[in-house]
Amino acid sequence: MSLSHPNIAFIGCGRVAQALALALHRQGVSLAALASRNPSSAQALAQQLGQPALACAPQEALARAELVLLSVPDDAIATTAQALRWRPGQAAVHLSGATELSALEAAAQAGAEVGGFHPLQIFSAPEQAAQRLAGSSVAIEAGPALEPQLLALAHVLGMRPLRLPEGARARYHAGAGFAASFLLPVLDEAVQLWQSFGVDRASALQALLPLVRGTVDAVEERGIHGALSGPISRGDVGVVARHLQALEALGPEHAALYRMLAMPQLGMAQATGRCDPDQAAQLRSALGHDGVELSTRG
Structure with missing residues (x-):
């Protein structure tokens, strides 16, 4: 043809x-x-x-x-x-x-x-x-x-x-969804947090989008693990604890989403050697996941 x-x-x-x-x-x-x-x-x-x-x-x-x-x-x-x-x-x-x-x-x-x-x-x-x-x-x-x-x-x-x-289509499509539409509730959560202290929605989105683009650019350049940043990748337990305290004050659903997303990031930080075993244990405790085995796929 x-x-x-x-x-x-x-x-x-x-x-x-x-x-x-x-x-x-x-x-x-x-x-x-x-x-x-x-x-x-x-x-x-x-x-x-x-x-x-x-x-x-x-x-x-x-x-x-x-x-x-x-x-x-x-x-x-x-x-x-x-x-x-x-x-x-x-x-x-x-x-x-x-x-x-x-x-x-x-x-x-x-x-x-x-x-x-x-x-x-x-x-x-x-x-x-x-x-x-x-x-x-x-x-x-x-x-x-x-x-x-x-x-x-x-x-x-x-x-x-x-x-x-x-037989792979459902897994293929679910994976694509994680990379596309599943980003939206995470970004919406970030905007809501900023709205809670008085930033209007449009201004919050305008300020946060460069972070999204920068993260995607870093992934393209260095891979997923190479693009890791933030307090979990640094093993900064004190910052994570303060995040959770502030989020719990807003509502337990905010802290729950943070914990859910933080755990796989901690696994990636361990896999790349960015976070030593003691830091990882302290972070697991702060996140309420003592004794949980983390995936270190990479």
């Missing part, structure tokens, strides 16, 4: 499809069709690409395309695949990170190749996501007949392919 030919269709025109379609269009890749349960979504994306004729019904999209990208919610993948009449020689590829390829069994039973193509990027703003795809990774799972086509698609988009083995 040559990606220069108009044989790619999207079924589902939400934010992920919008970003991918924009990026492919800008790389000169012609699309065959855009379809959605909500026809207005397909029409809007087709208009954005300057090709209103791309918008059509889902079954017509299948008739036009060889490679069909299912950009629908996870819970709708299986029912969408079951509702369509697939043919041998087609490829049914979902864009989910967490859903196994078994959700595409209806397409496989009809003779289509099945696969997964999950861009590892944030899609809250499709235009920005389209610009960020190049240089990002994409998780690919497919059989030997389809995998070269998905690798070619990744290459056109400038993405780094990450091959997923069967």
